[in-house]
Ligand code: IPM
């Protein structure tokens with residue numbers, strides 16, 4: 453079958469890692485008799501440089517017209533890049549927030565698991581990581597602080613900045629349902645993370661999650677405060693199955709979760725709307741410091757492509773083939789720089805070599 457995939461190479465290491473994902477998808481198409489038709493669009497800094505804005509209406513239309521969207525990363529060095537001299541609504545990140553909102557991508561799924569072969573790269577003590585862990589963070593993506601009213605004003609000669617954190621019960625309910633549905637296909641446990649000891653939005657969050665839980669008596673629900681969760685992730689990560697949380701907490705906790713898997717270069721993500729449609733991107737950023745050097749780790753993007761096949765295109769066997777190939781290549785000892793610990797069995801490879809290896813092992 454033919455599938456239309458809109459790609460957003462983006463900024464920094466984005467174009468390099470998306471290239472490797474396309475390479476792997478092209479082999480999958482060949483092996484399984486499909487055709488993936490790729491169309492690139494600009495977003496973030498790359499779009500600012502050409503159009504003066506981080507996302508055009510034409511680019512949004514191209515994304516909407518596709519079967520799924522595959523993205524690299526956007527943004528630059530916030531201290532030095534001229535993009536950050538622009539007003540906030542014209543900066544690279546505004547493009548990403550806009551596409552999430554325009555496409556209704558409210559559910560962000562970020563799986564974090566420790567591959568057996570990467571336990572040496574895990575920053576945790578062996579006694580903590582030896583049993584491995586396998587969790588998925590379900591992050592609300594189109595509400596909360598990211599989309600609330602914000603302003604910076606001068607009051608009585610003093611600059612005052614305000615961001616607002618708003619959640620409706622509808623927004624909470626639909627993401628909670630997603631988390632419980634996912635838990636049912638895993639180990640049937642949801643940890644809902646909030647700051648209900650301080651925030652009203654978190655108290656509503658907890659109440660609505662409790663209501664949703666009544667429809668899932670087979671799933672165990674626990675509530676955890678976000679500061680405690682940050683600690684538990686490094687203390688005992690194997691306790692988690694599905695972590696359900698709001699936008700900002702999910703942003704922070706997913707970076708932490710990715711780091712304990714060995715490298716932030718390993719964490720894939722899917723952002724889904726009410727239908728099967730989704731945008732797939734690595735959880736990490738554009739790493740401008742290593743861009744263009746062919747040393748970035750393309751695995752998070754390649755695993756995001758696998759999630760795309762699984763969730764949006766219903767190509768389960770094909771998705772399995774990519775994930776198996778990643779495992780195989782890691783078991784042979786191949787490592788990009790971020791994963792390399794210098795052990796005897798490890799072979800350091802570049803971004804494009806890692807892409808070749810994963811493609812060749814499909
Ligand atoms: C992420 C990123 C984005 C976010 C940035 C680039 C706006 O950190 O996808 O986690 O905060 O959501």
Ligand code: MG
Pocket residue numbers: 703704707735
């Ligand atoms: Mg983030």
